[in-house]
Amino acid sequence: MFNMFCLRQHLNRTYLPKSFLFKYSTSIKPISKENEEHYEKELKQFETLTNITKRTRQKKSQRPPFVKNLLLGTFDTEILTFPQLEKEEVQNVEKETDNLGKILKQKHMIGANSLSNKNFRQNLSDVKAIGLQASQFLDGRESTPLEVMKYLQVFSEHRLGDSIIHHEQLGLQTLVKYGSELLQKKYLYPVIKGEKLLAFCLNENKINDIQGLNTKAELSKDKKYWILNGQKSYVVNGISADYLIVFALTDVVIKDSGKEVKLTGFLVEKDFQGVKWEKIEGSDIELANIVFENTEVPCENVIGEVNNAEGIINTIITDFRLSCGAACSTLTKNLINKLLNKILEDSSDNLELYKTQTERYKLGELAANLYAAESAAYLTAGLQDWYENQDTAVESAIVKVLSSEAAYNASTICLDAVGLSAVSKNHWTRTLHEKAIDYLTLYETNENQRLFIALTGLQHAGLSLAEKIKKIRNPLFHGAFTLMRAFAGQRDLTDDPKLNLGLKHYLHPSLGPASEHLEYGIKRLEFATENILSKYGLEVINEHVDLCRLANVIIECYAMTAVLARASRSYCIGLQNSDCELLLAAAYCNAAKDRVQKTVISLYSYVHKNIDQNVIDVGKQMTKRGEYFIKNPLTRNF
Known part of the structure; x- marks a missing residue:
């Protein structure tokens, strides 16, 4: 590792600072702004290199898929060794996340209501809280999946936690894993530095899966651009984003079993011609509809390979499902703590509510569900962390279902416990309940x-x-x-x-x-x-x-x-x-x-x-008639 003092001396010899030139130079011409910026840039690059630490832990060889094998009655007992970090890693991640938590609780950070706040993003960047799994050469952290879970839980404590997680786990991860070197230098680096913002554009109206995407891209005649047309709906951070990661249909292959669509991912700058957006009101998360009309996207802005984006989507969505475990666990924990405080506040000398079996059972059951959801999330992260290219697609989906339903059930129990006060739209029960609903519905339903x-x-x-x-x-x-x-x-x-x-x-x-x-x-x-x-x-x-x-x-x-x-x-x-x-x-x-x-x-x-079959038959009749057709209990035939 370079000695910082020697490094600065070297830089001072090469790019003299303004104060030195004014003091000793015989020229009255001031130093150019370009030279000063060049000096600062070089200094930051060297400082980045000196702060790089080698990740020494090697992953073990891939194991058979755990949950898939359970259907065959095969149980891998190795999984019962719950994953953990080394003591030094734990101390480091706790130190860093504690520091991040303190920063997020500062007055100017609490007041931020959108990721469009550049100072908010740059404060996160200063503590390397953007680009958690990005290369250290790009000023990322190269954090492991287990470490990322801890960071995501801290993010979830902030009002913008959902927006940060969508930005980190969908937008950034796509470029980290599949962006070319050119895309990473041109687009990923300024995002990590907090200068720019990414949005992940996948959802569309009236589609059930990615095979039904209507957004299309065609190669221009000179083969220099892809021409993008279509609309993306419910894009998180869609208003504030500078860059958009867009998935579009680029080819259709006809087979005996039917047609197979081919998708491609693109990095689209929001100020490209033909990009329009409209804000969706009524949600605490910043959502937007984005329209592309003959938008020209340079061929070098293709993410991954042409016609091969389905694999990208599956991998990124798998990571996002796992991140829901961290966010929903934090949400559930907050709900339980608030409910506990409510029970204690409502208790009095005449009515010790906290001593009743009903309240204690309610708290214990919520704690058990939270314990299960959090355990499954960290176990799945550990499988990704410990084993090379481990198949955790099913495990991540389980985490999403477990954690989101634990949060939703906790929120409904809180609504029931609070009672009349929950009528207020600004009451904490309503706010957290709506947050839980977002995790049940956004991107994928639990069904x-x-x-x-x-x-x-x-x-x-x-x-x-x-x-x-x-x-x-x-x-x-x-x-x-x-x-x-x-x-x-x-x-x-x-x-x-x-x-x-x-x-x-x-x-x-x-x-x-x-x-x-x-x-x-x-x-x-x-x-x-x-x-x-x-x-x-x-x-x-x-x-x-x-x-x-x-x-x-x-x-x-x-x-x-x-x-x-x-x-x-x-x-x-x-x-x-x-x-x-x-x-x-x-x-x-x-x-x-x-x-x-x-x-x-x-x-x-x-x-x-x-x-x-009886229930299905009734449902069939309802779809035929288009309504609930059972007559009112007071109706008579004679």
Whole structure:
């Protein structure tokens, strides 16, 4: 590492500062502004180089996908070692995040109501809080996924936390991972320095998935530009952004199975000709609709490869789902603390509300749900951190569902507890409830996430179970196999699976009963997977009700894994309040086991199937008539 004193002496010899020239120069011509700026720029570049630290920790080789293998009844016990950072890394990240938290609580930072505030962004840049995973050569931090989670939780404490996270995890990450060297130098660096702002443009009206994008781009005749036309909706930071990351349809390939669209990502400067925007009112987050009319985008502004943006979108959205875990965990924690303060304030000598079972149970249940969501988020970040190119697409989707629903449920409980005061639009319960709704709806709904979780898991399991499912669906051609399965499957049909995974040997002994709940969940998930594939075959993609139920079982199994791994680690290392963590883990696993039991029974029970069909038939009639058609209770026929 360079010695800073020697470095400055070297620079002073090369680019003399203004004060030196005025004092000793015989010329009366003042130093040019260009030379002074050049001096400062060189100095900053050298200072950046001297502050670069080598990340010495090497990732382990990739492991098989954890959650996907749960559908096959395979459990990777390595995952029960809850991820952690080295002591020096923990001390460093806590020091930096504490400093960031103090800065965000300063008066001029609290008052900022939009990322258009350049001073706000530059204050973040001064402490390297922009570009968390960007290269240190671009003045980023090169933080690991586990470290990023801590930063995101601190961001979430600020009123602009959602905007910052969208900017960091969607816009910046796209350029960090897929931007060319030219794009990173020209666009990413000024963003990291707080000089410019990015927005991620993916959403469009009336589309269900990225295959239905209507924004199109065509290559110009001279092949120097892409001509962009279309509209993006609900763009976060769309008003304040200087640069836009836009995904557009650039090709359509016709195949026997249907048409396949090809997408490309572009970096569009907002002042390019043909770019118009309109603010969407009614949300605490800055949202905008952005229209592109014959907007010419230089070919060098293509992000990644032409016609290959779907992979970019999937990777970036996976990272964003994980960031929802950090944001929603902070939101849920704030809701719980505010509810607790409300209960304590409402207590009096005559009515000690905080001592009632109802209030204590309510707080404990909220704490258990928060513990599960936060544990799943950090476990998933640890998988990305520890293993090379680890497949965590399903795990990240689970984190998004768990954490957003934990925040939403906490907000509704707070609304119920506060009562009449919550009528005020500015009441904290209403404000935080609307914030929770944003995470449920923006970019992806949780129903779509559940379908993604179930279908992705079944696709993986189907590759291994194809031959077995074929035999199950054709019993007359495989008599011996059918008889053996009939005898072997009796315990599954009577809801009494054999628990032989031995997970208790990898956890603290006090978590033995809870580990059996996890084993039960995995065995029932394996049975449910075989059942649903053998029942529906390839038509399973249309069975949305059962797919959502299967997804719920998958979510519960991963959540139990996370809480048990975390609680075991905390108690074994003697972490403060770890005894309460054991109680939370045991309580969550006990409740999750009951939910798994009911859900799996509903998947293979004919009684439940008939009830489902009745409900579906009523829904079918409503879609035909276009309204709720049941008559008023007072209506008479005679």
